[in-house]
Amino acid sequence: MQKTIFITGASTGLGKSTAKLFHSKGWQVIATMRSPEKxxxxxxxxxxxxxPLDVTNSQQIAETIKNVTASYSVDVVLNNAGYGLIGALEALSDEQIFRQIETNLMGVIRVSKAFAPHFREKRNGIFLNITSTFGLMGFPTCSVYSATKFAVDGFSESLASELVQFGIQVKVIAPGGMQTDFAIRSMEIGQHDAYEKLTAEVSKGYSPEQLANYTKVEDVAQIVYDAATDSKNQFRYIAGNDAVALYNERIKSGAEAQVENIKTMFTF
Structure with missing residues (x-):
């Protein structure tokens, strides 16, 4: 029997690559994006x-998912829509912070809430929520972005134990750097004179040379597919060599030691 996946943020990057992969595996794919006409x-x-779906529009989320679940038996929901907000806290306006939270966190919460009755009635279903390496560890100029991704991780962990009684799984995929145009297309940067040196140093990690060393987006899409189909009770999937290395360092040396190590890297 053909299975169905619902994907947010499917116009580019990981969302688009995942849509293509699931399609190639014979799935029905419902790919949502702000401007599907493009x-x-x-x-x-x-x-x-x-x-069409803008995850900051709560009414559109409710109406879209109501219509989808009336026509399809959805098996997997991939909460992928999101973007990066990089900059020292002092460089960011309330509007920028609010928009980041609305997209990266509230979008996940609202889509999950709207789909929960559908999965509960089926007594089956999987939520796959995309977080980030920076949803597992902090990094300078990523305070608000990390706040949203740490929040999605905690939300997902709590929701997993809340929904298990209905046969519903919640899993997290935490990618590191990926070979996409995310740094150009989906990243907003705040500038502040007092943090100019720090921002310049951190920005080196988003250079074309560095991006070439990151994991291919297709490989991360494969991990998403594995998480959807491996029938494991595994909660967290670390995606990418850099992400695995950083996560293993955190497990081995402890969070406190890793925090101190990162601080020494950016002590000028």
Whole structure:
């Protein structure tokens, strides 16, 4: 029997790559994005339905998911929509902070809440929530971004134990750096004179040379697929060599030691 996945933020990057991979495996894919009329690749594939969805629009989320669950038996929800907000805290406006929380955190919460009755009635279903390496550890100029990704991780862990009684799984995929245009397309940067040197140093990690060393987005999409189909009770999937190395360091040396090590890297 054909299975169905619902994906947010499917127009580019990991969302688009995941949509293509699940499609190639014979799944029905419901790919959502803010402007589906601009999509020129996914709309050429059978068994991919494109729908408009802005995860900051609570009414649109409710209406879209109501219509989807009336027509499809959804098996997996991939909460992927999000973007980066980089900059020292003093460089960020309330508007920037609020928009980051609305997109990266509230979008996940609202989509999950809207789908929960559908999965509960089926007594089956999987939520896959994309976090980040910086949802597991802090890093300078990522305070608000990390706040949202740490929050998604904690939300997901709590929700997993809340929904297990209904046969529903919640899993987290935490990617490190990926070979995408995320740093150009989906990243907002705040500037502050007092933190100019720090921002410049951190920004080296987003250079074209550094991006070439990161994990291919297709490999992360494969981990998403594995999480959806491996029938494991595993909660957290670390995706990418850099992410695995940093996470293992945190496990081995402890969070306190890792925090101190990062502080020494950026003591000028």
């Amino acid at each position: 999509e020129t690749e996914l709309n050429q594939l059978e068994n991919i339905v494109l729908l």
